[in-house]
Amino acid sequence: MLQPLTPLPLRDHVLASLSPLPGKRQLQLDVLVTPVRKHSGLFPYSRPRVRTWVQEVLLLLFESPGQPLDPNTQESTTAVAGASRVCTAALEAYIYYLPSTGASILYVSKVDSSGLSLPPSPVSTLTRAFLSHICAPAYRPAPSLWVHVFARAQGQYMFPNSSENGRKKVLGDARLCSWWKALLDDVIRDIVTPEQEPSVPPAELVSSGEGNDVTKNEVITTAHTSAASDPPKYSAFYLLPGYPAIEASRLLSFTTPSDQPTPISWTYSHPYLHPVFPLPTGVSPTKRGLADCIPYFEDDPKARFILELASDVEPSLPRKRQKTAPAPCSPTKQRKESDADTLNLSKKVHKEESKEKDEGPTPEERALARTGVDDFWELMPHRQECSSGAVTGFFVLVFPSSAFSSKSSASAGKHDALPPSAPGQVSQGVLSRVTSALLDLDFGTVERGYRASGVLQELVRVCCVPAVAPTGDAAQSKAAVTDQEGKDIYTAYVSASVSVDNPLPVRAKEKVEEKPQVVNVLQVRKKRRAA
Numbered sequence: 001m002l003q004p005l006t007p008l009p010l011r012d013h014v015l016a017s018l019s020p021l022p023g024k025r026q027l028q029l030d031v032l033v034t035p036v037r038k039h040s041g042l043f044p045y046s047r048p049r050v051r052t053w054v055q056e057v058l059l060l061l062f063e064s065p066g067q068p069l070d071p072n073t074q075e076s077t078t079a080v081a082g083a084s085r086v087c088t089a090a091l092e093a094y095i096y097y098l099p100s101t102g103a104s105i106l107y108v109s110k111v112d113s114s115g116l117s118l119p120p121s122p123v124s125t126l127t128r129a130f131l132s133h134i135c136a137p138a139y140r141p142a143p144s145l146w147v148h149v150f151a152r153a154q155g156q157y158m159f160p161n162s163s164e165n166g167r168k169k170v171l172g173d174a175r176l177c178s179w180w181k182a183l184l185d186d187v188i189r190d191i192v193t194p195e196q197e198p199s200v201p202p203a204e205l206v207s208s209g210e211g212n213d214v215t216k217n218e219v220i221t222t223a224h225t226s227a228a229s230d231p232p233k234y235s236a237f238y239l240l241p242g243y244p245a246i247e248a249s250r251l252l253s254f255t256t257p258s259d260q261p262t263p264i265s266w267t268y269s270h271p272y273l274h275p276v277f278p279l280p281t282g283v284s285p286t287k288r289g290l291a292d293c294i295p296y297f298e299d300d301p302k303a304r305f306i307l308e309l310a311s312d313v314e315p316s317l318p319r320k321r322q323k324t325a326p327a328p329c330s331p332t333k334q335r336k337e338s339d340a341d342t343l344n345l346s347k348k349v350h351k352e353e354s355k356e357k358d359e360g361p362t363p364e365e366r367a368l369a370r371t372g373v374d375d376f377w378e379l380m381p382h383r384q385e386c387s388s389g390a391v392t393g394f395f396v397l398v399f400p401s402s403a404f405s406s407k408s409s410a411s412a413g414k415h416d417a418l419p420p421s422a423p424g425q426v427s428q429g430v431l432s433r434v435t436s437a438l439l440d441l442d443f444g445t446v447e448r449g450y451r452a453s454g455v456l457q458e459l460v461r462v463c464c465v466p467a468v469a470p471t472g473d474a475a476q477s478k479a480a481v482t483d484q485e486g487k488d489i490y491t492a493y494v495s496a497s498v499s500v501d502n503p504l505p506v507r508a509k510e511k512v513e514e515k516p517q518v519v520n521v522l523q524v525r526k527k528r529r530a531a
Contacts, residue, residue, distance in 0.1 A: 115168025143401035161444035242381035424493025
């Protein structure tokens with residue numbers, strides 16, 4: 001059964017996870033979640049077409065320290081232009097639902113910090129709390145969940161010019177991949193108990209073309225491998241394009257400190273050819289191609305590569321002619337056509353599926369079929385995003401359903417209607433407006449960061465209140481009610497604050513007392529003369 005994300009449990013869980021942060025600060029978390037809507041671009045070349053829904057999520061964390069930070073020192077200074085809070089972290093993610101197979105895909109699009117928070121930065125805690133909430137069995141969007149992360153080092157992702165404010169510490173390429181791997185380790189530890197066995201059988205460790213050497217930390221063992229045994233609780237995959245398994249493990253070797261429990265087992269490979277669990281599209285293991293395996297995400301190198309391969313159509317196979325847009329009609333006719341479309345929706349879907357089966361594959365689908373899944377990943381290191389000399393990483397976590405039976409898939413396919421909007425959800429237009437405003441602000445200095453945060457915070461509050469143009473007494477009363485409802489939505493579901501007052505961590509001594517160096521004075525020995 002599909003379970004769309006609601007903002008209130010997510011907000012409370014993230015705030016509870018942020019409360020143990022060291023230092024004295026006031027934290028405000030804004031959670032923007034859109035209703036579920038139809039989406040047709042996740043597997044654009046899959047046949048038959050996969051019905052998909054999508055839900056967008058945006059987290060904004062504001063911080064109010066005792067006093068704002070001075071860019072030149074580690075000390076606090078007076079307030080900047082009367083501002084009290086600064087946006088310190090942001091996270092953008094997409095949740096895709098596949099009702100026909102009972103699967104869901106979580107894509108973490110962007111995670112960024114402005115660098116203007118008190119140390120330590122809350123970005124890691126915020127991201128871990130978000131992923132732990134989504135992956136928890138009680139709040140999982142669907143029985144089967146796939147988590148996708150693409151790590152690529154940049155100066156800033158969501159806070160423009162934040163790398164120039166003198167406070168932000170930008171991670172390098174290998175450090176960023178290591179940071180993501182360590183964070184996903186913590187997420188798995190939060191979800192899976194130590195007694196639960198991980199991942200895939202040993203025979204399926206490395207199936208990509210990136211090298212067949214597996215270090216000790218990548219070895220995955222399972223207590224049960226027979227078909228009658230319980231399915232695995234999770235599987236973890238990572239791949240650094242252009243690096244064999246041993247070299248990739250050495251690059252990320254510092255992600256497992258000695259004080260941590262048993263390290264999480266990872267498979268250095270892509271996850272699309274492992275028969276242990278089904279794909280989100282529900283295709284059989286013998287028919288797994290690029291069109292059914294690789295999802296299409298915005299600003300993702302895999303998606304750009306898929307489009308390039310699909311556009312490589314043979315000259316003898318002309319493309320289908322696109323239908324022209326119909327001429328505009330009157331509003332009355334539009335309403336009648338809309339009602340007719342609603343009544344005949346199920347019939348049209350059935351006809352389209354039958355038509356797709358009769359027509360056969362398109363030229364783009366035939367072009368994709370010429371490249372296998374393993375070949376796709378062998379060619380990925382030669383792409384511009386992965387061949388510029390910087391280390392990039394693909395991380396995938398799979399939490400399969402407890403039963404891989406066909407009955408569960410059949411029951412999942414009966415849910416055709418979109419789920420209703422949950423309380424506290426905002427429209428896609430509101431979330432897009434807030435995201436666009438964030439990308440247009442300037443965090444290049446501490447002063448600009450505080451001013452930009454004030455603008456952003458006020459925009460989120462205003463967007464929760466629908467705009468009403470009063471024209472009389474009745475309209476004014478209606479506007480007052482609407483304004484009150486908007487305030488209730490903002491305070492009850494979108495925004496919440498927590499006061500943090502914890503002792504600071506013990507800082508290591510900057511200078512270690514050096515022992516005086518021992519100097520041995522050598523005496524000159526005179527040579528004895530012969531008698």
